[in-house]
Amino acid sequence: MKRIAVLISVLLTLIPILVLAESGIILDGRWLCSNIKGNVTENTPAELKDDFYLFINKEWILQAEIPAGETRTGSVEEVGRILKDQLIALLKDTSLTGHDAELVHKLYAMVSDWDYRDKLGVTPAMPLMEAVRTIDSLEDLTDYLYDRNNNNAFYPFSMTVAADLTDPNIYITTITPPTLLLQDSAEYSERTQAGDLYYTAYQQIGKYLLTRLGLGEEEAPKVLENAIAFDTLLAEHIKPRAVHYEADYLTSILNYYNAEELEALAGSFPILNMLNAYGLKIGRKFLVTEPDYISALSKIYTEENAVLMRDWLTLKTALSVAMYLDHETYKQIEGISNAIMGVTGETSEDDLALNTVSGLLIVPMDNLYVQAYCTEQQRQDILEIIENTRTFYRKMLESVDWLSSETRAKAIEKLDSIRIRAVYPDQLEDWSGLDFAGPEEGGSLLGAVKAVDQFLISRESDKVDTAVDMDKWDQLRMPTADVNAAYEPQDNSINILAGILNGEVYNDQMSIEQKMGGIGTIIGHEISHAFDTVGAQFDKDGAMANWWTDEDYAAFQGRAAKLAAWFDGFVPFEEANYSGQQVQTEAIADMGGMKCMLAIAAQLEDFDYDAFFRQNATLLRCQMLFSDLMTIVVQDVHPLRYLRVNATMSQFQEFIDCYHLKPGDGMYIAPENRVAVW
Numbered sequence: 001m002k003r004i005a006v007l008i009s010v011l012l013t014l015i016p017i018l019v020l021a022e023s024g025i026i027l028d029g030r031w032l033c034s035n036i037k038g039n040v041t042e043n044t045p046a047e048l049k050d051d052f053y054l055f056i057n058k059e060w061i062l063q064a065e066i067p068a069g070e071t072r073t074g075s076v077e078e079v080g081r082i083l084k085d086q087l088i089a090l091l092k093d094t095s096l097t098g099h100d101a102e103l104v105h106k107l108y109a110m111v112s113d114w115d116y117r118d119k120l121g122v123t124p125a126m127p128l129m130e131a132v133r134t135i136d137s138l139e140d141l142t143d144y145l146y147d148r149n150n151n152n153a154f155y156p157f158s159m160t161v162a163a164d165l166t167d168p169n170i171y172i173t174t175i176t177p178p179t180l181l182l183q184d185s186a187e188y189s190e191r192t193q194a195g196d197l198y199y200t201a202y203q204q205i206g207k208y209l210l211t212r213l214g215l216g217e218e219e220a221p222k223v224l225e226n227a228i229a230f231d232t233l234l235a236e237h238i239k240p241r242a243v244h245y246e247a248d249y250l251t252s253i254l255n256y257y258n259a260e261e262l263e264a265l266a267g268s269f270p271i272l273n274m275l276n277a278y279g280l281k282i283g284r285k286f287l288v289t290e291p292d293y294i295s296a297l298s299k300i301y302t303e304e305n306a307v308l309m310r311d312w313l314t315l316k317t318a319l320s321v322a323m324y325l326d327h328e329t330y331k332q333i334e335g336i337s338n339a340i341m342g343v344t345g346e347t348s349e350d351d352l353a354l355n356t357v358s359g360l361l362i363v364p365m366d367n368l369y370v371q372a373y374c375t376e377q378q379r380q381d382i383l384e385i386i387e388n389t390r391t392f393y394r395k396m397l398e399s400v401d402w403l404s405s406e407t408r409a410k411a412i413e414k415l416d417s418i419r420i421r422a423v424y425p426d427q428l429e430d431w432s433g434l435d436f437a438g439p440e441e442g443g444s445l446l447g448a449v450k451a452v453d454q455f456l457i458s459r460e461s462d463k464v465d466t467a468v469d470m471d472k473w474d475q476l477r478m479p480t481a482d483v484n485a486a487y488e489p490q491d492n493s494i495n496i497l498a499g500i501l502n503g504e505v506y507n508d509q510m511s512i513e514q515k516m517g518g519i520g521t522i523i524g525h526e527i528s529h530a531f532d533t534v535g536a537q538f539d540k541d542g543a544m545a546n547w548w549t550d551e552d553y554a555a556f557q558g559r560a561a562k563l564a565a566w567f568d569g570f571v572p573f574e575e576a577n578y579s580g581q582q583v584q585t586e587a588i589a590d591m592g593g594m595k596c597m598l599a600i601a602a603q604l605e606d607f608d609y610d611a612f613f614r615q616n617a618t619l620l621r622c623q624m625l626f627s628d629l630m631t632i633v634v635q636d637v638h639p640l641r642y643l644r645v646n647a648t649m650s651q652f653q654e655f656i657d658c659y660h661l662k663p664g665d666g667m668y669i670a671p672e673n674r675v676a677v678w
């Protein structure tokens, strides 16, 4: 399932050029969106007192080059580069032994051998396409979807096996609406610039792919039209993305059904048979996030719409195989994507091979990475920083003046219960049950993809109705070799992954101020997620449950709403509809993490605040193509990076004092207008 997400992102996070933002204009009245490539020139004013982020990063921005085939560059991306080079070395290291290495090298051999792939051409995809194209009626459609050999797991709904939200000790199946082609149902009634971009990508890539896979010149556009038409039918019953950020969203999705009730809800849509055909065990209960949508499927899954759905499946099937075919197909799609996104240059062969291998063999790659690069010394360093951060977080919660002692005690109890996954797991996951034919046995890339899919589905199915082992590190969901750190509300854990511990984030040569401005703020940020607007709804054991007094919860929500309203006012580019509610949890976490580091700093003698703030602004430096930034504004829950620095730092008196800021300065915010929740 992760693979599909990766593919879609390969095809569709690549996108254009609609350069509307005018260089040098400060649209939000406070700070220029200096993350857009081309927005900053030699003449752009960059005073510390008005725009700290730009002041620190201007020199870097002026010389920053976005690498060939990429849409952005920055400190986080540099950490990503280090990680990729480490992983590429593993792909090429033939001295590695064991089942994980065998799988990785077998797949790498197929991915990187263009002669072999060209010889197979598009042939491996043809049976999949033919199976879809022979659908003529609802009966055909049903037969197709019931046949596990045919389907590629495209149903008009999505299913995941995860810990139950209200009882996190047990795995259940969650049923949600599917991911739409244009990503958000709101795009089908009122298309945004981002929607236009996705639409264009589907039209152009879809048209090329469908004809390459045997459809006629006139047939292909008709199939695309029908695919969008079917998606539009689905979209009518799916809640827009904005709803996901509303305060009562999580309580609205707690709809439980047993199998019989689920069947009744879906009416004539044979949902249980589909789950069976997919290979998922039917469990004791299901969580259905949008029951109205599942109930609407019986009106959509009709004889009348069978051809529309066939064409929707045709497009999805074509997109799912696109990256595993021959050189010509790959190059054509890359060219189209780059033109739409405004990307220059091509992805290197090594990066391309890595994307495919690590996208499919997430856990075997991760095991090789842990064995080659992770050290106990580094884990001890990080554990020490985490425990130190937790100690100061406790002091911070103790000093919050708007919490009652009752809620405060619960918050501290939750903090003390946070589970820590630091750097890498002790116990590596075993994928010895997976195998596929390599080039010598006449295998194909698509054969490997199918083997991985089946392996993952049965891995998920096995979990249904079983107990959750919260102490286990799930490397599929949380691979060590990822530039990431995360808080998981469902087991109240923070996860600091080895892949992020490089470059400006962390290295053992850094001063204490640099470490605190780098990895320190990240750890503080992750702990803060336990107390953001989502985390606050989960208790110390990871269950969705209210542990607040009514009065405290109302005060908390009032503070969070003030923060969201402030972020609503930012305009990173003309016509941008910046949503404070969308970035609320991450902005709360940024400010909480910063506050915690400043609490630690206050205890240290001769702490160099300037070095600390500089490091944090450097950590978040970034240049992006406008196309990339525009899609982030509608999809990413993180504030844009210039805001993660300027909006965060300007909340704190230590920052104001360090640089002697005064009313009227762009970086000065009066105490009564500050919005930090914690």
Ligand SMILES: [Zn+2]
Pocket (backbone or CB within 6 Å): 525, 526, 529, 586, 589
């Ligand atoms: Zn976060």
